[in-house]
Amino acid sequence: MKVLLSLFLLLSLAAVPLSAETHVHTIIPKPQLFQPLQGTFTLTEQTRFDTATPLAANALEYLQQQLQLNADYTIKEGTSPRHNHIAYLLDSTLKDEAYTLRITQRNIVIKAGSPSGFFYATVSLMQLMDHRIWSQERSGVPKKAWELPACYIEDAPRFRWRGMMLDSARNFFSVAYVKKFIDRMAQYKLNVFHWHLTDDEGWRLEIKAYPLLTEVGAKRGPGTRLPFALYPAMRGPKDTVQQGYYTQEEIRDVVAYAAKRSVSILPEIDTPAHAKAAVTAYPELLQDPGDKSRYTSVQKVGNNTMDPGLKSTYLFLDRVIEEVTALFPFAYIHLGGDEIPKGAWSKSPAVARLMQKEHLHNMKEVAAYFFTKMDRVLEKHDRKLIAWQEVRTHNSALRDDTVIMAWRGDGAGQRAAEKGQKVIMSPAQYLYFDQQYVKKDGEHGHTWAGPTDTKEVYSYDPTAALRSPTAAQFVQGVHGCLWSERALTESIADYLAWPRMLALSEVGWSPQEARHWSDFERRAFESGIKRLERQHVHYRTAVK
Numbered sequence: 001m002k003v004l005l006s007l008f009l010l011l012s013l014a015a016v017p018l019s020a021e022t023h024v025h026t027i028i029p030k031p032q033l034f035q036p037l038q039g040t041f042t043l044t045e046q047t048r049f050d051t052a053t054p055l056a057a058n059a060l061e062y063l064q065q066q067l068q069l070n071a072d073y074t075i076k077e078g079t080s081p082r083h084n085h086i087a088y089l090l091d092s093t094l095k096d097e098a099y100t101l102r103i104t105q106r107n108i109v110i111k112a113g114s115p116s117g118f119f120y121a122t123v124s125l126m127q128l129m130d131h132r133i134w135s136q137e138r139s140g141v142p143k144k145a146w147e148l149p150a151c152y153i154e155d156a157p158r159f160r161w162r163g164m165m166l167d168s169a170r171n172f173f174s175v176a177y178v179k180k181f182i183d184r185m186a187q188y189k190l191n192v193f194h195w196h197l198t199d200d201e202g203w204r205l206e207i208k209a210y211p212l213l214t215e216v217g218a219k220r221g222p223g224t225r226l227p228f229a230l231y232p233a234m235r236g237p238k239d240t241v242q243q244g245y246y247t248q249e250e251i252r253d254v255v256a257y258a259a260k261r262s263v264s265i266l267p268e269i270d271t272p273a274h275a276k277a278a279v280t281a282y283p284e285l286l287q288d289p290g291d292k293s294r295y296t297s298v299q300k301v302g303n304n305t306m307d308p309g310l311k312s313t314y315l316f317l318d319r320v321i322e323e324v325t326a327l328f329p330f331a332y333i334h335l336g337g338d339e340i341p342k343g344a345w346s347k348s349p350a351v352a353r354l355m356q357k358e359h360l361h362n363m364k365e366v367a368a369y370f371f372t373k374m375d376r377v378l379e380k381h382d383r384k385l386i387a388w389q390e391v392r393t394h395n396s397a398l399r400d401d402t403v404i405m406a407w408r409g410d411g412a413g414q415r416a417a418e419k420g421q422k423v424i425m426s427p428a429q430y431l432y433f434d435q436q437y438v439k440k441d442g443e444h445g446h447t448w449a450g451p452t453d454t455k456e457v458y459s460y461d462p463t464a465a466l467r468s469p470t471a472a473q474f475v476q477g478v479h480g481c482l483w484s485e486r487a488l489t490e491s492i493a494d495y496l497a498w499p500r501m502l503a504l505s506e507v508g509w510s511p512q513e514a515r516h517w518s519d520f521e522r523r524a525f526e527s528g529i530k531r532l533e534r535q536h537v538h539y540r541t542a543v544k
């Protein structure tokens, strides 16, 4: 039996085309082109850098900071001698995010046309170094010499949108954790941090015009206005107050931190549903006092929506968005739009008046009216709309550049792309990292869309289901979601996210035809996790 098994293993190994590349690099996500060259380059304190372009500044700063921590030196600027030298050169023929990296025994030459290109080249360079380079705390035994295998890399992403969502509403995550999360995204070339800042269970963003949003809406549990467990699936001790929000100053700091790492932040203000915290803070603005409807969301939260029949709802959101716009420079704002409960507004006199005036026939049309109006609000503030897929279903009045996030299975995203609508793929069965890896007692995570192990994430091809060849251009990219009803602590959040985020990184970046699980598995589980260990990430160790 053993002999048979080894024979089988040998044969299956032989069946995988073993390019030279498979042996020499451990870069995640896998670059488009990797050519091994002869020899190694050794980076030391004597190495000099040379850069004629300010576009490389963030990349260089990142490398220097890691060297300072782990080598106890930074490298100095200098153009000669022309060996033992790293050059950052501007090449404007290279598109945003693209780069080339040539390492020879004598020199390193990095070329890019954008800050992100320089940053990604640097991240690849660092992944070729000993994994000690990734440590975030000062090393007691600094490593002085760093060997790099000579090679040539040409690289650019498959998708321009490679996102990851963190839900700070259900469970609050500290600024320090959010920064770590963003930093790790950047290390794997993920470029959009989607920050779920409001939900039934909490409003986490300071809004100067409406202080009660955080005074009332950022706390839940005994003695507060929000019960601890709004959602029965919510885990955690029910007898303590759970609270937290981000001040505007903290937000600015996080936005700047992310920008240095080529990560944009997409803020989400979930409307009109998933808004129990907001409607509890400002019931007189957001709910019709004459509304006798009683309803619960799919997650069993009662009367959790803003009323689209009230003028004050739009005035409120307009002012909130004005502040959000001042904080987040990204071109898009996410307005939620998911899971409007059945029965919402059914007895709202304000909605009845709206329906009559605007000739709306049902609640779907009311929701469509709401989003059309909100899209105009965003337009006024020079922002584009992103929303969960529900928003497109009955609405053709949204601007063409509206992007939907398809989360309910693969089909919705596919249909949107085929209709020529911009879409980000976030199918729950592959990319919801709040789901269990495997179905097992004691395993962290939800069960409704999973289980989803790392291999399953890796197997996802965002355009595989498309029937028309022109549809692929509407797929903007991919997006993982870490909802936090069950991610109670940072270490559980880490566990749920890693190593699945390594797989996401490659799904979003690497060419489909270059992706093979066995090759990824080696890079991820032999080297990728060593880097995570260096940063004390509580990743899930088991492959299965």
Ligand code: TNX
Residues within 6 Å of the ligand: 338, 339, 388, 407, 432, 434, 446, 483, 484, 485
């Ligand atoms: C569905 S996906 C939700 C979230 C939950 C998540 C739990 C979506 C747009 N809504 O409110 O947190 O499932 O997996």
